[in-house]
Amino acid sequence: MHPPYPKILLKPGREVTLKKGHPWIFSGALDTVEGKPAPGDIVLAATRAGEPLALGFFNPESDIAFRLLTYQTLISADDRFWRERIAAAMAVRQRLIPSGTTACRLINAEGDGIPGLIVDRYGGFLVLSIETAGAEKYRGMILDALRREVHPEGIYERSEGRARQREGLPARSGVAFGADPPDTVEIMENGLAFAVDLRAGQKTGFFLDQRDSRDRIGRMSLNAAVLNCFSYTGGFSVYCAGGGAKRVVSVETSGPANVMARRNLERNGLSAQDHPVIQADVFEFLRETTDRFDLVILDPPSFAKSRKDVARAARGYKDINLQAIRRLSEGGFLATFSCSNYLDEALFEKIVLSAARDAGREAQMIARLGPGPDHPVNLAHPEGRYLKGLLLRLPV
Numbered sequence: 048m049h050p051p052y053p054k055i056l057l058k059p060g061r062e063v064t065l066k067k068g069h070p071w072i073f074s075g076a077l078d079t080v081e082g083k084p085a086p087g088d089i090v091l092a093a094t095r096a097g098e099p100l101a102l103g104f105f106n107p108e109s110d111i112a113f114r115l116l117t118y119q120t121l122i123s124a125d126d127r128f129w130r131e132r133i134a135a136a137m138a139v140r141q142r143l144i145p146s147g148t149t150a151c152r153l154i155n156a157e158g159d160g161i162p163g164l165i166v167d168r169y170g171g172f173l174v175l176s177i178e179t180a181g182a183e184k185y186r187g188m189i190l191d192a193l194r195r196e197v198h199p200e201g202i203y204e205r206s207e208g209r210a211r212q213r214e215g216l217p218a219r220s221g222v223a224f225g226a227d228p229p230d231t232v233e234i235m236e237n238g239l240a241f242a243v244d245l246r247a248g249q250k251t252g253f254f255l256d257q258r259d260s261r262d263r264i265g266r267m268s269l270n271a272a273v274l275n276c277f278s279y280t281g282g283f284s285v286y287c288a289g290g291g292a293k294r295v296v297s298v299e300t301s302g303p304a305n306v307m308a309r310r311n312l313e314r315n316g317l318s319a320q321d322h323p324v325i326q327a328d329v330f331e332f333l334r335e336t337t338d339r340f341d342l343v344i345l346d347p348p349s350f351a352k353s354r355k356d357v358a359r360a361a362r363g364y365k366d367i368n369l370q371a372i373r374r375l376s377e378g379g380f381l382a383t384f385s386c387s388n389y390l391d392e393a394l395f396e397k398i399v400l401s402a403a404r405d406a407g408r409e410a411q412m413i414a415r416l417g418p419g420p421d422h423p424v425n426l427a428h429p430e431g432r433y434l435k436g437l438l439l440r441l442p443v
Contacts, residue, residue: 052091052102053082055113062094065101068427070115070157072103077112086215087184089116089124104162104181108215114162114179129185129192132160137196143420147238151421152255153197157431158423163210164189167251169232169243171200174251175223178210194224201225203245209352220246231307233314237262239285240314242307249304249348254282256418256434257346257384263416264344264382264438265290271341274298274374276329276367281308283344283382284324288317295322296340298332333370342380343371351387360387361398368402375408375441384416384436392435399437411440 057065061076072092084090090105092113099120103113122128136159144151153173154166163179173193177183183206193202202224211218222228231242236258243252265286273287278297288295299305305326309319325332329347345367350360368383375381385395392415403410416436424431 052089053080053084053105054091054093055080055084055105056093056095056097057100059095062092062098062100065092065115068425070103070162070425070428071111071430072113074107074110074112080107087180087182089181091120104179104184106180106214109180109213114157114181116160116162116181124185126188126191129188130196133189133192133196135159139423140421145237148236148258150234150236150243150253150255151258152419153421155422155424155431157425157428161189163214165251166193167253167255168197168199169228169234169245169252172226172228172232172245173197173199173202174245175202175204175206176208176251177204177206177216178208178214180214180216183214183216190224199225201228203228205246205251237286239289241280241282241285241311242314243280244307249279254279254346256422257282258421259419260382260384260416260436261286263414264342267380268292268295268342272296272339272376274338274340274343274371276333276343276345276371277347278308278324279304279346281311281324283346284308284322285311285315285317287342287344288312288322289315292322292342296338297322297324298327298329299324300326300328302326330367330370333367333374336374338374339376340374340379341376342382343375345371345381345383347384347386349387350385351389354389357387357389357394360390361394364390364395364398365402365405368399369405372403372406372408372441377441377443379441380413381439381441382416382436383439384434386434388430388433391429392432395435396437399439403439403441408441409443411442413438413440 056079058078086106092100103115163182165176167174204223207218228245245252268287269291273292273295275284275297278299284297350363418434
């Protein structure tokens, strides 16, 4: 028997988006709350007339008051429920992850039906991030399910950041289960080796969402002069140098990331002297260099942390793309990305097109780029597609 869930009744007509598959209900859509659900409790969402719709996490302290778990309203979110969700996510990855790859996104929040839960696998270790009050409330069951289904050496938690703050949750990091990870964990990605700092690296240690784009761009780098901007620990650089680029220049402000980038080049038998890693501000570097490149990669951090940042972020993306295009040789390629949730794909494309026009260059679309298939997105939830990219050729 399932427990008697508290109930939220929606204002007339506000059930439409949920019925169409969107996994969020905003606080303004609520009509009545029956019972006294606390932040993170599972509630039954229903129409004003009482028609049951779905079960989900409730948080009265968040603008997103309800986050969909399941349309099956007569089930219990017990140990079995969480184990089945995690086992299903693992089965998908077993079909998607290529051989020669030991790191991937294992749970992608709403994309895998567990709102606010991110789990990345790095060899024998998992890195866990909890961003919602609901996932926080069921943290014990989730950890137990991961332990039983995945059998990791250890689980390291990095539950931090603005999303967690918006849910009214304090930051937490440290070993959640098993062994403490070493200072760096070595992973393989499409046969290439990388060292990852699980404790302090960006995101959960590595930009796993760019694996497919790294592979694609690396395969088109033969004999090219490549500039990798915001290069972090050299992911794109290793792929391009390994793909036969004559020279890869990596530009990054972080000294520790640059040290690791050089080591990642070397651990793959590539020369950090032939492929220099430069500590510099990318905006300044692009304005000052006189070199021309056959391929420029722009993978900056998010410029928009909230909706109020969008106008400022748009100016930043315009500037960085304009300067990059000016450094491209005739017929060169630009791989440009935005990971800003609040800047949608259509606006990003308009910004890049405007930059090309201001540079006096034509822009030929080769491909739209995005996260790999281990980062699934609910088709009705475009907000989940945070990473967007363009691969362009600039013919003149």
